[in-house]
Amino acid sequence: MISTYTPPLTPIGNGLLLSALVALLPLLTIFITLGALRWKAHWAGLAAVAVAIVVAVLAFKMPVKLAALSATEGAVFGLFPIMWIVFCAIVLYQITVVSGRFDDLRATFHLVSDDPRIQAIIIAFCFGAMLEALAGFGAPVAITGVMLMAVGFSPLRAAAVALLANTAPVAFGAVGTPIITAGSLTKIDYNEIGAYVGHQTPVLAFFVPLLLTALVDGVRGMKQTWPIALVAGFAFGIAQWVSATWISVELTDVIASLVALAACVLMLRVWQPKGRDEAKASLAEARRRELGDDDLAPADDRALDEHAASLTPGRIAMALFPYLLVIVVFAAAKLIDPIKEFLVGTDRPIKWPGLYGEVVTATGAPSKTPIYNFQWLSSPGSLLLICSIIVALVYRVSLARWAKEFGSSAVRLRFAFLTVASVLALAYVMNLSGQTITVGTWIAGAGTAFAFLSPVLGWLGTAVTGSDTSANALFATLQQTAAKNAGLDPTLLVAANSSGGVVGKMISPQNLTIAATSVGLLGQESAIFRKVLLWSLGLLAVMCVLVGLQATVLAWMLP
Secondary structure (H helix, E strand, O other): OOOOOOOOOOOOOOHHHHHHHHHHHHHHHHHHHHHHOOOOHHHHHHHHHHHHHHHHHHHOOHHHHHHHHHHHHHHHHHHHHHHHHHHHHHHHHHHHHHOOOOHHHHHHHHOOOOOOHHHHHHHHHHHHHHHHOOOOOOOHHHHHHHHHHHHEEEEEEHHHHHHHHOOOHHHHHHHHHHHHHHHHHHHHHHHHHHHHHHOOHHHHHHHHHHHHHHHEEEOOOOOOHHHHHHHHHHHHHHHHHHHHHHHEEEEEEEEHHHHHHHHHHHHHHOOOOOOOOHHHHHHHHHHHHHHHHOOHHHHHHHHHHHHHHOOOOHHHHHHHHHHHHHHHHHHHHOEEEEHHHHHHHEEEEEEOOOOOOOOEEOOOOOOOOOEEOOOOOOOHHHHHHHHHHHHHHHHOOOOOHHHHHHHHHHHHHHHHHHHHHHHHHHHHHHHOOHHHHHHHHHHHHHHHHHHHHHHHHHHHHHHHOHHHHEEEEEEEEHHHHHHHHHHOOOHHHHHHHHHHHHHHHHHHHHHHHHHHHHOOOOOOOOHHHHHHHHHHHHHHHHHHHHHHOOOOHHHHHHO
């Protein structure tokens, strides 16, 4: 029998610095191989897992068996529920395609606006925020990525727009799960944490639509569409602020996305941007360059105009049906207590064989990480699967065709499964061996200046795991302890962990793979990574400055 393992804080030398630098090697491996060497994501992930295991065994003295078992639990968690969610979202999308209804959905968005810069705001920002509110875990990126492709975006730009848009809503995603997780770990009322986050992420929300227009059409696009971009960002941010502070943490993103969408629709009734044709020509050229097709030629544009004009209210309703169904199903699963309790009651916690009880915390208590929760029915992926079957029946797609799409989607996603499994294996090895806490404690050693650096921990945690919830699980209690030691507000830094995490999601290998898969760029994650990295770092800098100022001269901003 293996003796219990307690993760050491400083396994190398007496100080934190050297230990932290060694613990950073797996992260450096994945960023260098993915960003600089341009490896495919699954090879980068596997290399990083290997480095993490070597560091865990040689530097942190973790038994080889426990390091390997940690990787297996992480890999399984990456496959189910995370990739299960993405896979079922793709199956749902495929059913809309084979039914022919997705063309109607494309034309419906064309009716609202045929300007691709406005479509980026409506689809990726507003509609994506609604999906994030209800499902999270990569589903918004997967669904909005293919929707942007359907309205004429090039694959690379569609992926980048979907990732950049999936920032401000993330802290309140999956009906507030990241914030609720932080509250349960720190014993701070999650409503209080949510209120603090609601005074941070709206600042990002105000700018994100403007940045989307720049990503779609450069400086020209930003100059021509800034009024509606600011209206969308302002409406979303104010609604997020109000809901998180006074209404409901769980419903914050639902309310904010609907308010932002309504604001956009109302503004488009009285104002239209210039430069639509130039923007469409630019996108068409980018698409031809990437795909070598003429999908956005004028004839195709005329056909889309004619298709949109032919839509009836019934066809529009049917085109929107899958996503309205997702909203209803997820709202019922998360907000109606009897249904929520029934679904949660079907969960099956599994104490990971050979690992549970063998890793203990500094207090001597067994780590809870080796308890794998098998959410066979309550998982968002399972709910999406049920939605896909209902949609197939309503659209009169045979169950045989549904099964065919299920199988073909699994084949297309095989490398995505490998990538996400390896990334989560990496996260679990780093977490259980103590590498994550060593890095976090080193960063927290900055004292009062830690207020400016605290979002970096959330950014780092989300970049590694692909989940703001996981980042809070890793670092929320560390943020709380560091705040108390530095004489800072613990709630502020716990909130900053979640707020910092939202801008790390776009560079997570897991989400890069989801985006690449959805737009047909699997294996080109490094190109998407380079496209969004500077946006992520820039928004992180904004969040660091904001939290640092909130800890000092802008304390009046806090609830």
